[in-house]
Structures are given as structure tokens and as C-alpha cells.
Amino acid sequence: MKHSLSRFLSDYGMIFVLLLLCAFFSVVTNSEQSPTGEAAAKQVISAIQEQFGKTPRVLVAASDRPGDTAFAASIDRELTASGAHVVAIVKGEPKDAREALVKINAAGGKLDAIACTQATGAWLVFSDLKTDFPALGEPRIVTPRGYRWPNFLKPDNLLNIANQIAVIAIVAIGMTMVIVTGGIDLSVGSLLALSAVLAARFIRDFAGGVNATTSGMLLACVAAIVLCGVVGAFSGAMITQFSIPPFIVTLAMMLVGSGVAYILAEGQSIYQIPDSFVWLGRGADFISLPNAVVLMFILYALAHILMSRMKLGRYLYAVGGNGEAARLSGVPVKPVLMFAYIASALLAGLGGVIMASQLKSGSATYGNMYELYVIAAVVVGGTSLSGGEGKMLGTLTGAFTIAVIQNGMNLTNVESYTQKVVLGLVILGAVLVDKLRHAR
Amino acid sequence: MSDAGPLLEMRGIVKSFPGVQALRGVDLSLLAGEVLALLGENGAGKSTLMKVLGGAYHADEGTVTIGGRQTAIHSPQDSRSAGVAVIYQEFNLVPGLTAVENIFLGQEVTRAGFVAQKQERKRAAALFKRLGVEIDLDAPCRRLTTAQRQLVEIAKALAFDARIIVMDEPSAALTSHEVERLFEIIPDLKSQGIGIIYISHRLDEIFTIADRVTVLRDGKNVGERPISQIARNEMIELMVGRELKDEFPARSRRIGAPRLQVSGLRRGRAVRDVSFVVRRGEILALTGLVGAGRTETVRLIFGADPREAGEIRLDGIVLDIRSPQDAIAAGIGLLTEDRKLQGLVLGHSARENFGLPNLTWLSRRGFVQLGSEREHFARFVDQLRIKAPNQEQRAGNLSGGNQQKVVLAKWLARNCDVLMFDEPTRGIDVGAKYEIYLLMNELVLAGKSIVMISSELPEVLGMADRILVMHKGRVTGEIADARRATQEQIMQLAVA
Numbered sequence: 054m055k056h057s058l059s060r061f062l063s064d065y066g067m068i069f070v071l072l073l074l075c076a077f078f079s080v081v082t083n084s085e086q087s088p089t090g091e092a093a094a095k096q097v098i099s100a101i102q103e104q105f106g107k108t109p110r111v112l113v114a115a116s117d118r119p120g121d122t123a124f125a126a127s128i129d130r131e132l133t134a135s136g137a138h139v140v141a142i143v144k145g146e147p148k149d150a151r152e153a154l155v156k157i158n159a160a161g162g163k164l165d166a167i168a169c170t171q172a173t174g175a176w177l178v179f180s181d182l183k184t185d186f187p188a189l190g191e192p193r194i195v196t197p198r199g200y201r202w203p204n205f206l207k208p209d210n211l212l213n214i215a216n217q218i219a220v221i222a223i224v225a226i227g228m229t230m231v232i233v234t235g236g237i238d239l240s241v242g243s244l245l246a247l248s249a250v251l252a253a254r255f256i257r258d259f260a261g262g263v264n265a266t267t268s269g270m271l272l273a274c275v276a277a278i279v280l281c282g283v284v285g286a287f288s289g290a291m292i293t294q295f296s297i298p299p300f301i302v303t304l305a306m307m308l309v310g311s312g313v314a315y316i317l318a319e320g321q322s323i324y325q326i327p328d329s330f331v332w333l334g335r336g337a338d339f340i341s342l343p344n345a346v347v348l349m350f351i352l353y354a355l356a357h358i359l360m361s362r363m364k365l366g367r368y369l370y371a372v373g374g375n376g377e378a379a380r381l382s383g384v385p386v387k388p389v390l391m392f393a394y395i396a397s398a399l400l401a402g403l404g405g406v407i408m409a410s411q412l413k414s415g416s417a418t419y420g421n422m423y424e425l426y427v428i429a430a431v432v433v434g435g436t437s438l439s440g441g442e443g444k445m446l447g448t449l450t451g452a453f454t455i456a457v458i459q460n461g462m463n464l465t466n467v468e469s470y471t472q473k474v475v476l477g478l479v480i481l482g483a484v485l486v487d488k489l490r491h492a493r
Numbered sequence: 494m495s496d497a498g499p500l501l502e503m504r505g506i507v508k509s510f511p512g513v514q515a516l517r518g519v520d521l522s523l524l525a526g527e528v529l530a531l532l533g534e535n536g537a538g539k540s541t542l543m544k545v546l547g548g549a550y551h552a553d554e555g556t557v558t559i560g561g562r563q564t565a566i567h568s569p570q571d572s573r574s575a576g577v578a579v580i581y582q583e584f585n586l587v588p589g590l591t592a593v594e595n596i597f598l599g600q601e602v603t604r605a606g607f608v609a610q611k612q613e614r615k616r617a618a619a620l621f622k623r624l625g626v627e628i629d630l631d632a633p634c635r636r637l638t639t640a641q642r643q644l645v646e647i648a649k650a651l652a653f654d655a656r657i658i659v660m661d662e663p664s665a666a667l668t669s670h671e672v673e674r675l676f677e678i679i680p681d682l683k684s685q686g687i688g689i690i691y692i693s694h695r696l697d698e699i700f701t702i703a704d705r706v707t708v709l710r711d712g713k714n715v716g717e718r719p720i721s722q723i724a725r726n727e728m729i730e731l732m733v734g735r736e737l738k739d740e741f742p743a744r745s746r747r748i749g750a751p752r753l754q755v756s757g758l759r760r761g762r763a764v765r766d767v768s769f770v771v772r773r774g775e776i777l778a779l780t781g782l783v784g785a786g787r788t789e790t791v792r793l794i795f796g797a798d799p800r801e802a803g804e805i806r807l808d809g810i811v812l813d814i815r816s817p818q819d820a821i822a823a824g825i826g827l828l829t830e831d832r833k834l835q836g837l838v839l840g841h842s843a844r845e846n847f848g849l850p851n852l853t854w855l856s857r858r859g860f861v862q863l864g865s866e867r868e869h870f871a872r873f874v875d876q877l878r879i880k881a882p883n884q885e886q887r888a889g890n891l892s893g894g895n896q897q898k899v900v901l902a903k904w905l906a907r908n909c910d911v912l913m914f915d916e917p918t919r920g921i922d923v924g925a926k927y928e929i930y931l932l933m934n935e936l937v938l939a940g941k942s943i944v945m946i947s948s949e950l951p952e953v954l955g956m957a958d959r960i961l962v963m964h965k966g967r968v969t970g971e972i973a974d975a976r977r978a979t980q981e982q983i984m985q986l987a988v989a
Contacts, residue, residue: 362860362861362863363856363859363860363861364852364853364856364859364860364861365859367845367848367849367852367861368852370838370841370845371838371841371845371849374838374839374840374841375834375835375837375838375839375840377834377835378829378834378835378836378837378838378849379838379849380797380816380817381795381797381817381827381829381835381836382817382821382849382850382903383817383818383820383821383822383849383850383853384818384849385816385818441838441840441841442840
């Protein structure tokens with residue numbers, strides 16, 4: 054039991070680094086939050102009912118942002134239902150509120166309370182109601198109570214992190230397999246762009262552009278991904294049949310893939326795509342998780358099972374750990390390597406389709422430098438570049454570590470050039486920590 | 494250097510690793526101009542002791558005194574500047590650099606920051622002359638033979654005036670002729686006042702070259718004698734800690750019908766028209782000098798290298814073997830010569846290594862049956878007495894004998910009909926050797942066929958039923974009854 058715990062720690066030590074980072078950014082971004090929408094409305098309603106009974110006269114003041122609109126609508130509905138008189142609803146700016154107050158004041162109407170959000174409650178127009186609008190009586194400003202909560206931990210922000218990293222994390226699955234075999238795949242960034250352009254072009258040219266059907270789009274995406282797989286098979290064949298180092302082969306395919314993507318896109322971005330195409334990248338059908346994120350988790354679960362429980366996974370590790378010993382033990386080394394490069398290319402293709410869906414267009418500029426971020430995710434996740442070891446869930450942790458650092462720096466207003474410096478040092482630091490842990 | 498005291502004195506050396514106490518207070522002394530043989534089974538602590546001396550490990554306790562002065566050794570540099578040169582089994586030469594560059598690596602002769610190449614060449618040439626050998630000074634070391642590389646290592650030691658030279662299994666990769674050459678050089682070194690610590694499993698060599706022996710067992714000294722006062726049996730008993738009646742266990746022979754028949758095997762200059770038959774229940778020894786084409790022959794049968802011509806039959810049926818996968822599927826296993834490079838994935842666990850050739854039957858619908866893998870491996874751990882803390886131990890952390898047993902286990906589990914063992918006992922201690930011999934006997938009794946490659950003639954004579962001798966890629970002779978063969982007879986055929 055103790056043994057398995059220490060093994061778990063050594064396999065997944067990066068998780069603790071990730072949690073520490075999350076804790077750090079939570080503390081740093083802890084700040085006053087102003088509730089909006091229905092939750093804020095509920096607070097204000099109960100406060101008004103407590104102080105003024107069932108039938109007060111109320112003015113509702115809100116800005117025209119979506120959360121505030123819901124806030125205003127909710128108060129109007131609830132208070133009216135309980136017998137209160139909602140004199141007016143202001144949706145907009147302080148001058149709208151002034152107009153409304155002037156009107157009520159002129160009509161000699163009284164007001165008991167003004168229901169505000171935190172932002173509207175601070176409007177200057179409400180600061181001296183007694184002298185400005187004496188006819189109103191002495192209306193009280195009622196605002197929802199603020200609370201402290203880290204910006205980092207807001208559900209929207211967490212989803213944002215997951216959404217931003219989904220593409221890199223998915224491509225990193227294939228990269229992990231390749232690196233475990235002792236290889237490297239530099240072509241994934243270019244394949245991502247190629248796949249996005251291919252999918253967009255297929256939809257524009259063959260599936261009917263903006264009027265494309267679901268099955269048309271599906272076919273276009275599958276075709277784009279499969280073509281990427283063909284490129285991966287070509288790389289794999291070069292590596293296994295002619296023993297060219299993977300670095301060289303995939304470097305060449307990186308240039309070829311990127312060039313072909315630019316040629317096919319004719320240097321432009323292709324956007325003649327139906328609106329429904331964004332379902333994969335932006336839709337959220339399952340407990341408000343974005344579809345791309347759900348897909349990412351499913352793929353990681355499958356890849357984890359493959360690597361830890363299946364014969365093929367064992368073979369991938371063996372080929373990377375000692376290719377000659379594996380071959381002499383009857384491992385079909387060449388097919389195993391082919392699988393790794395094809396899988397990497399297919400997943401890069403899938404990444405391209407997701408990106409095209411997120412941005413609702415296909416362009417050859419997508420995925421620029423992604424191969425390096427993907428490799429960084431794999432390496433930060435504890436996979437050794439010399440092959441033979443590494444864990445799929447480690448890579449997921451690595452991808453999230455990078456995303457959390459980027460996101461945290463955005464929240465704390467670190468400028469983008471500094472972000473690059475920090476990210477570079479963090480990657481180095483993560484690998485260093487890993488080395489020291491193993492040297493012990 | 495004073496003549497009175499010993500050249501090297503190690504006292505009470507203690508070194509422990511997590512979970513293992515490798516050295517428990519070992520003493521060792523070496524006189525100037527003496528060859529001290531350091532003996533012990535694998536895991537007895539010889540290598541650890543030498544790594545402490547060489548600065549690769551730092552001892553927990555104990556003192557090292559060199560030339561009468563207590564010396565703190567914290568790094569290989571410390572050890573080197575104290576005059577100690579350790580020549581490991583895996584040579585520390587940069588393959589792409591020439592002999593001269595390797596000799597002066599890290600101690601280049603420079604003038605104003607530039608390497609004084611002419612002077613280095615001159616000094617290297619002088620060193621090789623002193624050793625009485627000729628080596629191409631400009632060839633990159635990867636093109637030198639193993640024996641030549643070893644000489645470069647010795648020259649390197651002399652170049653920085655080493656007074657103590659440690660040789661770890663220097664003869665393991667040498668042909669018998671090359672070993673003789675090495676044995677001509679060692680007395681020269683002795684006469685120059687250099688003390689040599691010589692580690693070897695080959696007892697014959699020890700009697701030829703050593704002046705004194707120190708035996709370790711389980712990290713402790715168990716005996717120290719002048720070579721003239723110890724007999725071979727006594728030496729073995731000291732090493733294994735029990736009485737050993739025979740080096741080779743006896744067995745009854747039940748040899749049946751031909752099983753593996755190869756004819757006209759050919760590949761380049763390494764294997765030229767090799768044909769032979771192995772029968773059921775037979776151990777066929779394939780011997781000859783290193784480079785005679787023995788390993789190449791079994792690799793062709795196993796499909797590890799493509800063959801240019803030749804036919805392989807198993808029980809009369811022609812096999813189309815194009816890869817190790819095909820051979821394994823047909824029931825042929827190969828225990829490779831180099832277990833670290835070819836036999837094991839050192840970074841993976843013993844269990845995973847065991848499973849590698851067996852996953853085809855240990856998995857169902859692509860999923861590895863982990864439980865059943867663990868069960869089968871546990872059975873072999875028991876049967877072969879593999880000493881490991883648990884199945885998840887990294888193969889690289891096991892001792893040589895236990896590594897070899899893991900490799901054996903993986904082939905035994907495969908239940909091959911024909912097993913080809915390439916140097917099955919190389920670098921393995923006496924006790925483990927005996928166990929492997931017992932196992933080979935059991936296998937042939939069960940009707941399996943074994944092809945054994947071995948350079949150790951006593952082993953060939955002790956184990957084989959029939960002997961094939963190879964020379965320059967051809968079979969130069971067959972000795973049908975190994976029981977009546979002699980070492981001289983084999984050597985005659987081997988150099989023919």
C-alpha cells in the first residue's frame with residue numbers, strides 16, 4: 054500500500070505542482086465579487102420585503118448588460134407578484150436613471166426603495182436624493198451584498214482554461230505516444246493548420262458552404278482528419294523503412310504541411326461555413342461543459358487505458374525503452390511505430406477541426422508553434438524525451454499546468470512578453486524538478 | 494612512495510543503498526607491484542567497492558589510504574589525482590575520438606590554449622611502445638577492436654601516472670589470444686611498481702596472473718590468501734559460502750529425433766554455408782573464437798538479421814522466418830549474448846520484461862491480463878530463485894545473475910521447443926551459473942533442444958552432448974561425443 058502510494062506520487066507528482074499553482078493564483082486573484090443576475094435579485098428582493106413589507110414602491114436600476122437585464126426582470130416579476138408596486142425600471146446609464154427620477158418626482162410619486170446592483174448603487178445620481186428629488190420621500194438604496202472570491206476560481210474562468218487548452222491537450226495525446234517510443238513529431242502544428250484548411254475547404258467547395266448539412270460537415274471533417282493520418286503514415290514509413298531520424302522526417306513534414314495548407318487556403322482564411330459548425334468548438338451540451346473539453350476527457354480516458362492496460366501500450370513503452378530488446382522479444386517494432394505516428398497525425402487533424410470550429414473558419418496560420426507547446430505539455434507532464442517512460446495523465450496535468458500559468462498571468466495583468474519568459478522558465482523548472490526527484 | 498607500507502589501504506568501508514547494505518566494513522590492501530584478485534559472486538560488493546575507490550560512489554564510513562596518506566575521495570577527479578585508474582567493463586572512451594584524443598581527454602597537453610597535437614602523438618606513441626603494442630593513432634576508437642580499446646584505456650591510465658589500476662572483468666570480451674597478450678603486459682606494469690586489482694569470474698585466469706586473492710561475500714571479507722596457498726575448490730567455496738561438489742551437474746541423456754535442421758545458412762562473410770542438426774533432448778554447443786560467426790548464425794535462425802540463403806526446418810517442416818516474431822511463433826527462443834543491450838528493457842520492471850514475449854498469450858482482445866501475468870511471473874521467481882524485492886523492481890537494478898534469470902524466465906514461459914543460449918553464463922557468479930546449468934538439464938530432459946554458444950571451454954565440455962566448432966563463418970569441425978573431447982581438440986579446430 055505504501056509502495057503504491059509512493060509510486061503514485063512519483064508518477065503523478067506534477068499534480069501537486071498544478072494544485073499549488075491553482076492555490077497560488079486563487080490567493081492572488083482573491084477579490085470583491087459583485088453578484089449579478091437572479092442570485093443578486095433574490096438577495097435584493099428579500100432585503101426589500103424585510104424592510105418595507107409586502108407593498109413598497111420600488112424603482113429598479115440596472116445597466117443594460119445581460120446579467121443586469123436578468124436581475125431587473127427577475128425583481129420586477131417577483132416583487133409585482135408579491136404585491137409591490139414597481140414604479141419604473143431603468144436599464145442603461147445614470148442619465149436614464151435621472152430622467153426616471155425626474156419624472157417620478159414631477160408626478161409627486163413616493164419611493165420606498167431603489168433596487169440596485171453593486172455597480173448601479175454607486176451611481177452619483179443616487180448620492181443625494183433628499184435634496185435633488187425632495188418629493189420622493191426618503192427612498193433607500195438596496196444593493197446585493199458583495200463577497201470575496203478568487204477571480205481564478207470563477208466557474209467561467211475554469212471553463213475558459215479547459216477550453217483554451219483542449220486542442221493542445223488532445224494533440225499532446227499523440228505526441229506522448231510518439232515520445233514514449235523515443236521519437237518526436239514536429240509536424241503536428243502544421244497538420245493542425247492543414248486539417249483546419251482542408252475541413253473548411255471541403256465544406257465550402259463540396260458540402261455547400263454556409264448551407265452545408267450536418268452530414269456534409271461531418272464528412273468534410275473526417276476526410277480532413279484521415280488525410281492528416283495519411284501524412285502521419287508517410288512519416289512513419291520514412292522512419293521505419295529507411296531509418297531516417299524522426300526529428301528530420303517530421304521537420305520536413307512540418308514544412309510540407311504548412312506550405313500545402315497555405316497553398317490550399319490561397320493565403321486567406323476560409324469562412325464560408327454554416328453557423329452550426331461551431332457546435333464542436335463552442336457548444337456545451339453536457340452539464341455546461343464545452344463539447345471540445347468533454348471530447349478531450351474521453352480521449353484521455355481511452356488513451357490512458359490503451360497505455361496502461363493494453364498490449365499495444367506495453368509495446369509502445371518497450372520500443373522506446375530498448376528497441377532492440379523489444380524486437381528480439383518478438384515485438385512488431387515497425388507496426389508499433391507506424392501506429393504512434395499515425396495516431397499523432399490523426400489527433401493533430403482532430404485538433405485542427407476543433408480549432409476551425411472554435412473560430413468558425415479555416416486558416417493556414419492556425420497551430421503556429423503548437424508543436425512546441427504540445428511537446429512542452431508532454432515534457433512538463435513527466436515524460437522522458439529519451440523514451441520508454443511517461444504517463445498519459447501526466448501529459449494532461451502538464452497541459453493544464455501550462456494553461457493555468459497562462460491564465461493566471463492574464464488575470465494578474467502580466468504582459469504577454471513577460472508571460473513568454475515566465476512560461477519558458479516554468480517548463481525548464483518543471484523538468485528540473487522531475488530530474489531531481491528521480492535522481493534521489 | 495615508501496616501500497614499507499602498502500600502496501593502497503581501504504579500511505572498514507561501509508556503503509548502503511536504499512534497502513540494501515552493499516558493503517559492511519570491507520578491508521582491502523594492495524602492495525606496489527602486486528596483482529590482487531578481487532573475487533566474489535555477483536552482488537558480493539566487488540563493483541561497489543571499486544566504485545568507492547574510483548570516486549563514483551561516496552562511502553558512508555571507512556578510510557582510504559593511498560601511498561601512506563589518507564585520501565578523501567569525493568569524485569572521479571579526486572580518485573584520478575590520487576593515482577587510481579579504474580577500467581570498467583563498459584569502456585569510458587568517446588567512440589568518435591582517436592586513441593590519442595581519448596588518452597589525453599580532460600588532461601590535454603596545451604600550449605597557449607591550443608592542443609599540442611604533435612606532442613600528444615609523441616607521448617601516446619611512447620606509451621603504446623611501453624606496452625609493446627601497435628595501435629592506429631588516428632583511427633576513431635569505434636573502429637578499434639575490443640582488445641585495442643582496452644589497451645587505449647591502459648595507456649590512458651599510464652598517461653596520468655596511475656599507481657593503482659583496477660581492471661573489472663578485463664577478459665570478458667577478449668579472445669583467448671588477446672587475453673594472453675594482456676597477460677604479457679601485466680607483469681610489465683607490475684615491474685614498474687604499479688599495483689593492479691583484477692576482477693574476474695574466470696578462475697583459471699586468477700591462478701595465472703594473481704599474486705594474492707581477496708574474497709568478498711555479502712559485502713564482507715571472507716578470506717585473503719596468497720595464490721599459492723589456495724586451491725580452486727576452496728576459492729569457489731569461499732565465494733558461494735557452501736561446499737560445491739561439482740561445477741557441472743550430472744544428468745541422464747535421452748536424445749531423440751532431429752528437431753531443428755538448418756542447411757546452407759549464409760550472410761556475408763560472417764556466416765558461410767552453415768548446416769547442422771539439433772535433436773530432441775540434446776544440448777549442442779557452438780564454440781570457437783569470438784568473431785567466428787556463432788552469434789551471427791543463431792541470429793540468422795532467429796530472424797534477427799536477414800539471411801542471404803539457407804533453409805530452416807523444425808520437425809521436418811520448412812519455416813519461413815523473416816523476423817524474431819516469426820521465430821518465436823514457431824517455438825524458437827534466443828537468449829542474447831548481451832542482456833543489457835538486447836535482452837532487457839532496463840528501465841522497465843522485471844515483470845514487464847518477463848511479459849514482453851508472452852503478451853501474445855497473456856492478453857485477451859488486446860488487453861493485458863495483469864493478474865495472470867503476475868501469477869505466471871511469481872511462479873518463475875520461485876522456480877528460478879530470482880532475488881528481487883518485488884516484481885516491480887526495475888530490471889536495471891537487479892544483479893547480473895538475476896537479470897539473466899529474468900531473461901530466462903521470459904523464454905521459459907514462452908515454452909519454446911528450441912532454445913538458443915548465447916553465452917548464458919557470461920558475467921554471472923558461480924552459484925547462479927550452477928542453477929542455470931541445472932535448468933538447462935531440466936529443459937533437455939523435458940525434450941527441449943538447446944543450442945549453447947560459449948567461449949568457456951570447461952563449460953562447453955561440461956554441459957554439451959555434441960560440439961560444433963566454428964572458424965571464420967564456417968563449421969570447421971564436429972565432436973560427436975563431448976564427453977571424450979578435450980580443450981586442445983577444440984582449440985585445434987577453432988584456429989584451423
